[in-house]
Amino acid sequence: xxxxxxxxxxxxxxEKRILKSLNSMCTELSIPLARKRPVGxxxxxxxxxxxxxxxxxxxxxxxxxxxxxxxxxVLINLRNPNYExxxxxxxxTHLGLIQVPLKVKDIPELKEFFVELGLTTGQLxxxxxxxxxxxxxxxxxxxxxxxxxxxxxxxxxxxxxxxGSPTALRAELWAxxxxxxxxxxxxxYYEQLKxxxxxxxxxxxxLIYKDVKLTASNDDYYFVFEDYLYQxxxxxxxxxxxxxxxxYNSASPPKSYxxxxxxxxxxxxFYPPNGVIPFHGFSMYVAPLCFxxxxxxxxxxxxxxxxxxxxxxxxxxSSHPSGxxxxxxxxxxxxxxxxxxxxxxxxxxxxxxxxxxxKWMVRAFSGYLATDQLLLLWDRILGYNSLEILAVLAAAVxxxxxxxxxxxxxxxxxxxxxxxxxxxxxxxxxxxxLFATVT
Amino acid sequence: xxxxxxxxxxxxxxVLINNFExxxxxxxxxxxxxxxxxxxxxTIRNVFSVEAGYRLSDDQIVNHFPNHYELTRKxxxxxxxxxxxxxxxxxxxxLAEKDENGKYLYLDFVPVTYMLxxxxxxxxxxxxxxPSSTWIMKPCGKAQGKGIFLINKLSQIKKWSRDxxxxxxxxxxxxxxxxxxxxxxxxxxxxxRKFDLRLYVLVSTYRPLRxxxxxxxxxxxxxxKYTPSTSELDNMFVHLTNVAIQKHGEDYNHIHGGKWTxxxxxxxxxSTRGKEVxxxxxxxxHWIIVQSLKAVAPVxxxxxxxxxxYGYDIIIDDKLKPWLIEVNASPSLTSSTANDRILxxxxxxxxxxxxxxxxxxxxxxxxKSPPKEVLGNYEIxxxxxxxxxxxxxxxxxxxxxxxxAQGDGADRELRSRQGQSLGPRGGRSRDSGRTILTTWK
Numbered sequence: 016x017x018x019x020x021x022x023x024x025x026x027x028x029x030e031k032r033i034l035k036s037l038n039s040m041c042t043e044l045s046i047p048l049a050r051k052r053p054v055g056x057x058x059x060x061x062x063x064x065x066x067x068x069x070x071x072x073x074x075x076x077x078x079x080x081x082x083x084x085x086x087x088x089v090l091i092n093l094r095n096p097n098y099e100x101x102x103x104x105x106x107x108t109h110l111g112l113i114q115v116p117l118k119v120k121d122i123p124e125l126k127e128f129f130v131e132l133g134l135t136t137g138q139l140x141x142x143x144x145x146x147x148x149x150x151x152x153x154x155x156x157x158x159x160x161x162x163x164x165x166x167x168x169x170x171x172x173x174x175x176x177x178x179g180s181p182t183a184l185r186a187e188l189w190a191x192x193x194x195x196x197x198x199x200x201x202x203x204y205y206e207q208l209k210x211x212x213x214x215x216x217x218x219x220x221x222l223i224y225k226d227v228k229l230t231a232s233n234d235d236y237y238f239v240f241e242d243y244l245y246q247x248x249x250x251x252x253x254x255x256x257x258x259x260x261x262x263y264n265s266a267s268p269p270k271s272y273x274x275x276x277x278x279x280x281x282x283x284x285f286y287p288p289n290g291v292i293p294f295h296g297f298s299m300y301v302a303p304l305c306f307x308x309x310x311x312x313x314x315x316x317x318x319x320x321x322x323x324x325x326x327x328x329x330x331x332x333s334s335h336p337s338g339x340x341x342x343x344x345x346x347x348x349x350x351x352x353x354x355x356x357x358x359x360x361x362x363x364x365x366x367x368x369x370x371x372x373x374k375w376m377v378r379a380f381s382g383y384l385a386t387d388q389l390l391l392l393w394d395r396i397l398g399y400n401s402l403e404i405l406a407v408l409a410a411a412v413x414x415x416x417x418x419x420x421x422x423x424x425x426x427x428x429x430x431x432x433x434x435x436x437x438x439x440x441x442x443x444x445x446x447x448x449l450f451a452t453v454t
Numbered sequence: 455x456x457x458x459x460x461x462x463x464x465x466x467x468x469v470l471i472n473n474f475e476x477x478x479x480x481x482x483x484x485x486x487x488x489x490x491x492x493x494x495x496x497t498i499r500n501v502f503s504v505e506a507g508y509r510l511s512d513d514q515i516v517n518h519f520p521n522h523y524e525l526t527r528k529x530x531x532x533x534x535x536x537x538x539x540x541x542x543x544x545x546x547x548x549l550a551e552k553d554e555n556g557k558y559l560y561l562d563f564v565p566v567t568y569m570l571x572x573x574x575x576x577x578x579x580x581x582x583x584x585p586s587s588t589w590i591m592k593p594c595g596k597a598q599g600k601g602i603f604l605i606n607k608l609s610q611i612k613k614w615s616r617d618x619x620x621x622x623x624x625x626x627x628x629x630x631x632x633x634x635x636x637x638x639x640x641x642x643x644x645x646x647r648k649f650d651l652r653l654y655v656l657v658s659t660y661r662p663l664r665x666x667x668x669x670x671x672x673x674x675x676x677x678x679k680y681t682p683s684t685s686e687l688d689n690m691f692v693h694l695t696n697v698a699i700q701k702h703g704e705d706y707n708h709i710h711g712g713k714w715t716x717x718x719x720x721x722x723x724x725s726t727r728g729k730e731v732x733x734x735x736x737x738x739x740h741w742i743i744v745q746s747l748k749a750v751a752p753v754x755x756x757x758x759x760x761x762x763x764y765g766y767d768i769i770i771d772d773k774l775k776p777w778l779i780e781v782n783a784s785p786s787l788t789s790s791t792a793n794d795r796i797l798x799x800x801x802x803x804x805x806x807x808x809x810x811x812x813x814x815x816x817x818x819x820x821x822k823s824p825p826k827e828v829l830g831n832y833e834i835x836x837x838x839x840x841x842x843x844x845x846x847x848x849x850x851x852x853x854x855x856x857x858x859a860q861g862d863g864a865d866r867e868l869r870s871r872q873g874q875s876l877g878p879r880g881g882r883s884r885d886s887g888r889t890i891l892t893t894w895k
Contacts, residue, residue, distance in 0.1 A: 065646055182721060183729040235710045235793065236718060239645035239675060305645070307725050387721050 034269045048218045057213050068241040074225045079295035083377045111347030112369045119345040131177040139179025140391040140442030160184045177398035186307040193320040205312035208250035219287045223248045227298045236386045240305035257289035260323035266331040299381040337402040345406040357417050366429040372409040383436045411448035463492040467787040469798045477813040492517045510759040512818045520755045526783040528633045529594045532567045538749035563742040567635040570614040588637040642770040649675040651768040658761045658822045660754040666832035673714040711791040739776045758818040761809040804830030
């Protein structure tokens, strides 16, 4: 199974498309990709730094470069040209949208991988509910968490957080696991990025603005933090240290050439400077973090680390087990194998399950779950250093609403059944799906 | 014989009417025989006025206490709280203890307030002590943020001075009475924005005090970034959180309406400040609600035909201290967003379940002790001192266990995670907590 093919062709042509889209927007609107701000404008922006949300630039002509559903179409059309008929027999019977035979875990393997989520182990998100006396689990778990923090043991923190983090300890635990400590040089670095933002205006800034206005500003939980989102994302797009993650990412950062020097490598610059072009919903990666960190440079560092460790995999094409392609395949395989009736029914009525669950996974469920549940889910992403839990949760949600889904007769009706996830409790769902379903 | 409850209302709001209809109640007019009247505050004045000669029968309930204004008018609320504190002080109650600066340790939850023009001179004295302070002027009888303005110079309120030639008009008409309170210029900010808390509190009787707090309160955020700068004093979008005002701001969003649930607030505070201080904050909020009710309980006409659902407005400062701003007798039943509509519908539903047991024709002589199952999203507010700041104070004095032993067991169970209904009281009557005080040395 050759991965290089995936790397070079599909990701490559996807990148070309995005860049083309960006360039044409640039030409249509006659806006440069980047320009230096006049001094007056710089001063104004500095004054408004803490309330950029009140700015109302005309964004009507800007379109997001792409939305998750565009990306899904690309993934659906992925083929491995080296695929032989003799390959994976079971894959030939795969009836989902993903047609790339990557290796994904089955339930027995998932049970082993996620062993700490088992029925006999205490969990936050289940065993801290008001009906359960705190002496049974919660108090001791909190005590252990405090000890882990006191000893600043990152590996222990990662193991500990598999059972969930107490709300009061979460900010510190995540920082410990991600190896973020706010040193003066980190704060200085952030200030430097802020200066870049003040001095130069990038086209992607308008895209970021638009995204925040369309998503986070309308969200019941995150609208309060709108201004922090600009402060983080505008700096993020100028942060060249983010380019480092491309070393282990099959993608490559989009390049732009100084005017008149097209194709000449010495005149190539990465655009945007961090190499990441935001898509519709991108700001939702940052939003939940605002519940934990209110100091801008710390918030920034945490987000950047979360991005280069995890989130980038959700919108680039690779064969990594936590990459979006594998997650989609894992989701579809789980559904087809363990809920075949539901899967076939949905397929029959033209409601391929992945078409509904894709957006949840691309956003790591941000904006779909209640915040406290989302944070419990992201605890486990950090604890297991894997995004596979997103696919498992997506399948668990379908399993939970299976009865209603069996009765629908159209894609629209299926979407309606799954439109509102805000009341779901993720840990019971995961536990039941992995450990309590008779297969 | 269970007939259907006959209802009347003079407030045409769907969240009310839908709730009545879903119970199968029958709408009638004011002049007919009715069992349940959800009335506006103007109407309650008429019902209980001396001229009306209204006598409510045992099967009639109304949603206001006759003199609710003791709590819900800004000046009377402050007067009653001040009186309550002075009484406790006179009795030598530990609750009325003060710190070295003369501030009440446990009962300092209303910002320094004066009535104008009556206390004008007292106010001036206070103002001169901290001349850079900002004060907020509020008309006593208005709501929804009407007529409120901020001042930071004495000249801005000259006309309320008693010596002023124009004051004669002001003193005659109580309609133009104002209260002036120290403006809390260090509010807790989230995302750089100021917010206040709206909590709903149901009182079914004042003596004994039975009160319930709705768990699903909400925070109302200002759309504009908070700045204490004096240039923004006139910008009401920065300072007043009333939705009636915010709704007209350019940035008002009709999806979330600038509101957060109290649960969001709790999650945010626990995550950024820690569990203990957050728990302490919420304890203190419960405490000030109960203390404010105890303060007015002695002067309240505890008419058995009445219950009331109040809207409490609370501001939290950046030291995580809650302040009681005001209490509304007629909290808005208008919905600004879809979530809002659902919340208010459920609020009325749970209120009716407690106030009108089983949805049947009421009998005012019932003991007003609803079973736990009907509470819905309401939780019982303990009216003893065994929680919150009162508890801490008792523990410091070593009298906590003694107090607990004298309790009727209801509070002991309240402390456990399972809620417990108040149930029938034990041997002693609890008359606004006075009996507890007299047993202390």
